[in-house]
Amino acid sequence: MxxxxxxxxxxxxxxxxxxxxxxxxxxxxxxxxxxxxxxxxxxxxxxxxxxxxxxxxxxxxxxxxxxxxxxxxxxxxxxxxxxxxxxxxxxxxxxxxxxxxxxxxxxxxxxxxxxxxxxxxGYDGQPYKKVEHDPGVVELKVEQPDQGFFETADVVVVGSGAGGAVAAKELAEAGLKVIVLEEGEHFDRRDFTGPPPERLRRFYRGNGLTFTIGVPTISLPIGRGVGGSTLINSGTCFRPPDFVMEAWGMDTAEFEPLFADVEATLNVEPVAGDIMGANGEVMDRGRRELGYSGGPIRRNARGCHGSGVCAFGCPLDAKLGMHVTYLPLAARAGARIVSGCRVDGLVIENGRAAGVTGSIVDPESGAVHRDARFEVRAPRVVLAAGAVYTPALLQRQRLANSSHQVGRNLRIHPGCGVLGIFDEDLYAWKGVMQSYYVDEKLQDGILVEATYPPPGVGYSAGGVGGKGSDLKDVLARYRQTAAAGLIISDTGTGRIRATPGGGLLITYNLHPDDLRKMLEGIRLTAEIYLAAGAIEVHTQLPGMPAVRKREELDWITEGRWTAADLKLSAYHPMGTCRLGKGPESSVVDQYGRAHDLPGLVIADASMLPGSTYVNPQITIMALAARNARRLAAEMS
Ligand SMILES: Cc1cc2nc3c(=O)[nH]c(=O)nc-3n(C[C@H](O)[C@H](O)[C@H](O)COP(=O)(O)OP(=O)(O)OC[C@H]3O[C@@H](n4cnc5c(N)ncnc54)[C@H](O)[C@@H]3O)c2cc1C
Ligand code: SF4
Structure with a gap:
C-alpha cells in the first residue's frame, strides 16, 4: 500500500x-x-x-x-x-x-x-448513438526496443504528437528517411477502456497530476503516448482567427491550403445534431436567446457515437488522433515510429545539430532502463516534444538561446468550469464531450465551450462546492446539470525551467487582466445558462452562492476576487520557443529553424508566437506541415 x-x-x-x-x-x-x-x-x-x-x-x-x-x-x-x-x-x-x-x-x-x-x-456509460460503421482498427507498426541501439536517418523527429506526427508524414512523403522517437507507449482503441482514473494513469504524463506553480496553482494535464496529447484531447478543431494570424505577420492566404489539407486528413466536420447531446443543446438554446455568436464545434472524428470520453482516449478511435491518421501515413511512406525512447540530449557536431541521444524507458512506468542508451544520427533534428519538454531539452545543453527566450513566454489558455442546473433531465454526458462554442467575446480573449467529461471528473466536478448533504444534493442532480469550460487567451506568461536531475519547473502567475477576462467569461457562461432556463448556476468562486437570476450576475464581475480565488486548469501550453524575425527576441524563424543552431527545426506548440485564442492543434499542425515542407525542399 x-x-x-x-x-x-x-x-x-x-x-x-x-x-x-x-x-x-x-x-x-x-x-x-x-x-x-x-x-x-x-x-x-x-x-x-x-x-x-x-x-x-x-x-x-x-x-x-x-x-x-x-x-x-x-x-x-x-x-x-x-x-x-x-x-x-x-x-x-x-x-x-x-x-x-x-x-x-x-x-x-x-x-x-x-x-x-x-x-x-444515472450514468450508464453507454454511447449516445448506436455505431453504424465500425471504423476498424488502424494497424500502426510501432517499434518498442528493449535494448540500446544506434541508427542513422535523414531526419530524426522527437515526439509524435500534433507537431511531430505531421512533420514526420510530410518529411517521409518527400522521400526522406525519417525516425520518430516517442517516449510514451503505443495505445489504440483496444486500450481506451476502464474507469477515468485508470485512463488518467495510463495516458497522461505524471498520471494526470501536472501543475503550474504560482498564483493560483493551475492543473496542466499533458498526454504521453504515440500520438501525444491528440490521444486524449477533446477533438476540437478551430483555425486561428484572422486577427491572430495578422498579428503574427502571417499570410492567411498562404495558410489556407495548409489548413484545408490538415482538415481533410482529419475529416474535420461540425458536430452533427444526432450526437450533440443535451450539453450542447442547452448552450445552443441560451446563445440563441441572447443573440450571441457560436455554433457546433468542428472536430476531427469519423463514426463518433457520442460516448463523451474523448479526453480519456476514444474507445472507437473515432476521434482521429495522430495515431490513426498522420502516423500511419508517415509509416506508409517509410517512417519508423519508435516508442519508449526518451531523448535527453542533442548531438552537436561542428556547431550543428547532428542527432539525438537518450534512454530506453519502460513505456508504462516511464522508468529509465539505465544501461539501455540509444543514439540516432541525422543531419536534421526536428524537436516536437511539446511546449513543456522541447525548451527543457534545449536548456539542459544551453542550446539555441542567444535570445534568452527558450522556456519563456509560456501561454496556457487558463480555463475554468461553470455548471448550470436545470429542472429537466439532461444526462449531459451523453453526446460529444466538447460539442458547442460561443465566441461572442473572442476578440476580448474569451471562448466558451460546452464540455462534459464523465460525472465527477474535470469540469463536471469543478463547480461542486460544499460537503455532506449539500454536496450529495448536487451529485444527485448531475443528470440535470450542464457543464461548460471557458478558456481565455492569456496576456500574462509563465516559464519552463529545467532543473538538475532531469526535472523541470513550470511557473505561471495569472495576470490581472486575465483575472478580469476570466470573471467576464464566467459571467458570460452563467448568462447563457440562465437564458437557456437554468434554475441555478454554480461558479467556482469560493463562498459564492449559486446564481439564480440575471441581476445576480454582477456578483461575479463586481466581487472582490483575486487570482488566488480561481480554480483553474489549462490544456494548451505554447510559446516557449517562439518564432520570430531574429535571434534578439525569438528562438526560431518562421519555418521553425533555430536562429542559433543550424540543423535544428522546432515543430510543436512551443514555436507559436503567442496565444492562438482558440484550441491550438490545427494551428500547430499547419505550422508543422509548413516547417517540414520547407525542410524537405532544402534537403532535396
Ligand atoms: C486534455 C486535453 C484536451 C485538449 N483538447 C484540445 C482540443 O480539443 N483541441 C485542440 O486544438 N487542442 C486540444 N488540446 C491541446 C492539444 O492536444 C495540444 O496543443 C497539441 O497536442 C500539442 O502538440 P505538440 O506536438 O506540441 O505536443 P504533444 O501533442 O503533447 O506531443 C508531444 C509528444 O512528445 C513526447 N515527448 C516529450 N518529451 C519527450 C522526450 N524527451 N523524448 C521523446 N518524446 C518526448 C510526449 O510524450 C508527447 O507524446 C488538449 C490537450 C489536452 C491535454
Ligand atoms: S464522443 Fe469522443 S470518445 Fe466518444 S466516440 Fe465520439 S470521439 Fe470517440
Missing part, C-alpha cells in the same frame, strides 16, 4: 466528511471504500504521483493545527472535521484551499466512478 496508516486515516476522514452515509445518494465514501481504492490505485502510479498525494495528505492533516481546532485533522471529531472542511473551501489561505480542492477532486472522481454510485447518478 502506498499510504501510511496515518495518511490513509486522513484520507478516509476527509472522504467521510465530504461524502458521509445517507442523504440524496445513500452510500457514503466509506461504503464504497474510496480511501482503499485510491490507496491501491497509487500503488500502480509513478513514484512522483505517490509523493504528491502523500504530501497533500500530510499538509492537509497538519493544516488544521493552525486553525481554531488546534489538532491534526484526522484526530478531530466529525462535527469539527466538517466545520474545518467548509472553512477550508472559503479560506483566504490559498494553500489550505487548494490542497482541499485537489484532494476533493480525487475523492469525487473515485466515488463517482464506482459501479455502485454510477447508477444512482
Amino acid at each position: 502506498s499510504l501510511t496508516a496515518a495518511r490513509r486515516a486522513t484520507l478516509a476522514a476527509l472522504a467521510d466528511s465530504l461524502l458521509p452515509h445517507g442523504g440524496a445518494l445513500e452510500p457514503g465514501a466509506a461504503d464504497v471504500d474510496v480511501a482503499g481504492q485510491l490507496d491501491s490505485y497509487l500503488d500502480r502510479c509513478a513514484p512522483g504521483t505517490r509523493r504528491t498525494v502523500n504530501l497533500m495528505l500530510t499538509a492537509f492533516n497538519l493544516s488544521s493545527i493552525a486553525s481554531r481546532h488546534a489538532r491534526p485533522f484526522r484526530l478531530l471529531g466529525a462535527p469539527a472535521r466538517e466545520a474545518y472542511v467548509l472553512g477550508c473551501e472559503k479560506s483566504k489561505i490559498r494553500q489550505r484551499r487548494e490542497t482541499l480542492i485537489a484532494l476533493k477532486a480525487l475523492i469525487l472522481m473515485f466515488y463517482c466512478s464506482d459501479d455502485r454510485i454510477k447508477p444512482l447518478i
Whole structure:
C-alpha cells in the first residue's frame, strides 16, 4: 500500500466528511471504500504521483493545527472535521484551499466512478448513438526496443504528437528517411477502456497530476503516448482567427491550403445534431436567446457515437488522433515510429545539430532502463516534444538561446468550469464531450465551450462546492446539470525551467487582466445558462452562492476576487520557443529553424508566437506541415 496508516486515516476522514452515509445518494465514501481504492490505485502510479498525494495528505492533516481546532485533522471529531472542511473551501489561505480542492477532486472522481454510485447518478456509460460503421482498427507498426541501439536517418523527429506526427508524414512523403522517437507507449482503441482514473494513469504524463506553480496553482494535464496529447484531447478543431494570424505577420492566404489539407486528413466536420447531446443543446438554446455568436464545434472524428470520453482516449478511435491518421501515413511512406525512447540530449557536431541521444524507458512506468542508451544520427533534428519538454531539452545543453527566450513566454489558455442546473433531465454526458462554442467575446480573449467529461471528473466536478448533504444534493442532480469550460487567451506568461536531475519547473502567475477576462467569461457562461432556463448556476468562486437570476450576475464581475480565488486548469501550453524575425527576441524563424543552431527545426506548440485564442492543434499542425515542407525542399 502506498499510504501510511496515518495518511490513509486522513484520507478516509476527509472522504467521510465530504461524502458521509445517507442523504440524496445513500452510500457514503466509506461504503464504497474510496480511501482503499485510491490507496491501491497509487500503488500502480509513478513514484512522483505517490509523493504528491502523500504530501497533500500530510499538509492537509497538519493544516488544521493552525486553525481554531488546534489538532491534526484526522484526530478531530466529525462535527469539527466538517466545520474545518467548509472553512477550508472559503479560506483566504490559498494553500489550505487548494490542497482541499485537489484532494476533493480525487475523492469525487473515485466515488463517482464506482459501479455502485454510477447508477444512482444515472450514468450508464453507454454511447449516445448506436455505431453504424465500425471504423476498424488502424494497424500502426510501432517499434518498442528493449535494448540500446544506434541508427542513422535523414531526419530524426522527437515526439509524435500534433507537431511531430505531421512533420514526420510530410518529411517521409518527400522521400526522406525519417525516425520518430516517442517516449510514451503505443495505445489504440483496444486500450481506451476502464474507469477515468485508470485512463488518467495510463495516458497522461505524471498520471494526470501536472501543475503550474504560482498564483493560483493551475492543473496542466499533458498526454504521453504515440500520438501525444491528440490521444486524449477533446477533438476540437478551430483555425486561428484572422486577427491572430495578422498579428503574427502571417499570410492567411498562404495558410489556407495548409489548413484545408490538415482538415481533410482529419475529416474535420461540425458536430452533427444526432450526437450533440443535451450539453450542447442547452448552450445552443441560451446563445440563441441572447443573440450571441457560436455554433457546433468542428472536430476531427469519423463514426463518433457520442460516448463523451474523448479526453480519456476514444474507445472507437473515432476521434482521429495522430495515431490513426498522420502516423500511419508517415509509416506508409517509410517512417519508423519508435516508442519508449526518451531523448535527453542533442548531438552537436561542428556547431550543428547532428542527432539525438537518450534512454530506453519502460513505456508504462516511464522508468529509465539505465544501461539501455540509444543514439540516432541525422543531419536534421526536428524537436516536437511539446511546449513543456522541447525548451527543457534545449536548456539542459544551453542550446539555441542567444535570445534568452527558450522556456519563456509560456501561454496556457487558463480555463475554468461553470455548471448550470436545470429542472429537466439532461444526462449531459451523453453526446460529444466538447460539442458547442460561443465566441461572442473572442476578440476580448474569451471562448466558451460546452464540455462534459464523465460525472465527477474535470469540469463536471469543478463547480461542486460544499460537503455532506449539500454536496450529495448536487451529485444527485448531475443528470440535470450542464457543464461548460471557458478558456481565455492569456496576456500574462509563465516559464519552463529545467532543473538538475532531469526535472523541470513550470511557473505561471495569472495576470490581472486575465483575472478580469476570466470573471467576464464566467459571467458570460452563467448568462447563457440562465437564458437557456437554468434554475441555478454554480461558479467556482469560493463562498459564492449559486446564481439564480440575471441581476445576480454582477456578483461575479463586481466581487472582490483575486487570482488566488480561481480554480483553474489549462490544456494548451505554447510559446516557449517562439518564432520570430531574429535571434534578439525569438528562438526560431518562421519555418521553425533555430536562429542559433543550424540543423535544428522546432515543430510543436512551443514555436507559436503567442496565444492562438482558440484550441491550438490545427494551428500547430499547419505550422508543422509548413516547417517540414520547407525542410524537405532544402534537403532535396
Ligand atoms: C486534455 C486535453 C484536451 C485538449 N483538447 C484540445 C482540443 O480539443 N483541441 C485542440 O486544438 N487542442 C486540444 N488540446 C491541446 C492539444 O492536444 C495540444 O496543443 C497539441 O497536442 C500539442 O502538440 P505538440 O506536438 O506540441 O505536443 P504533444 O501533442 O503533447 O506531443 C508531444 C509528444 O512528445 C513526447 N515527448 C516529450 N518529451 C519527450 C522526450 N524527451 N523524448 C521523446 N518524446 C518526448 C510526449 O510524450 C508527447 O507524446 C488538449 C490537450 C489536452 C491535454
Ligand atoms: S464522443 Fe469522443 S470518445 Fe466518444 S466516440 Fe465520439 S470521439 Fe470517440
